[in-house]
Amino acid sequence: xxxxxxxxxxxxxxxxxxxxxxxxxxxxxxxxxxxxxxxxxxxxxxxxxxxxxxxxxxxxxxxxxxxxxxxxxxxxxxxxxxxxxxxxxxxxxxxxxxxxxxxxxxxxxxxxxxxxxxx
Numbered sequence: 001x002x003x004x005x006x007x008x009x010x011x012x013x014x015x016x017x018x019x020x021x022x023x024x025x026x027x028x029x030x031x032x033x034x035x036x037x038x039x040x041x042x043x044x045x046x047x048x049x050x051x052x053x054x055x056x057x058x059x060x061x062x063x064x065x066x067x068x069x070x071x072x073x074x075x076x077x078x079x080x081x082x083x084x085x086x087x088x089x090x091x092x093x094x095x096x097x098x099x100x101x102x103x104x105x106x107x108x109x110x111x112x113x114x115x116x117x118x119x
Contacts (some may be wrong), residue, residue: 002055002064005111006047007074007092008036013043015050018112024053036073037085047093066095067111074102 003018012027012118019061023080028046052105068086070078078086083100099114 002062003112003115004051004054004066004095005106005108006050006066007105008068008070008086010036012049013046015047015054016108017054020074020107021108022054024050026050026115031073034084035085036070039060040085040089044089044092047089051093051095053092061101063094065097065099065115066090066093067099067101067106067114069101069103069106069111071105078090 005016005018007014007016010031011029012025012114014023014025016023026046026049030037030046032042037043051064051066055061068090070086071080071082078100086100087098097115099112101114
């Protein structure tokens with residue numbers, strides 16, 4: 001089973017495979033002046049590419065569970081629209097389950113505990 005953690009910053013993402021800690025980092029112009037993800041297609045394309053880099057490929061590869069952690073532009077929390085953007089980003093990147101976490105940057109194992117708590 002694949003689990004990934006996604007750290008989102010302005011125009012940049014870091015995706016870490018929670019099992020083997022393989023990491024992929026990339027950037028794209030997806031942030032607007034008001035929204036961390038203001039250009040959804042750019043963000044989705046980047047996330048899809050990074051997830052493919054860190055997850056197994058092949059006939060028996062499973063869809064990953066994903067924790068997405070926005071690290072910037074979260075003052076006052078996320079609106080319902082922003083939450084939906086992150087959920088749909090994860091689904092568009094092929095995740096079978098998506099959890100959003102706000103706060104200090106979580107280590108991979110702590111993010112994995114959030115996914116396991118959902119069971």
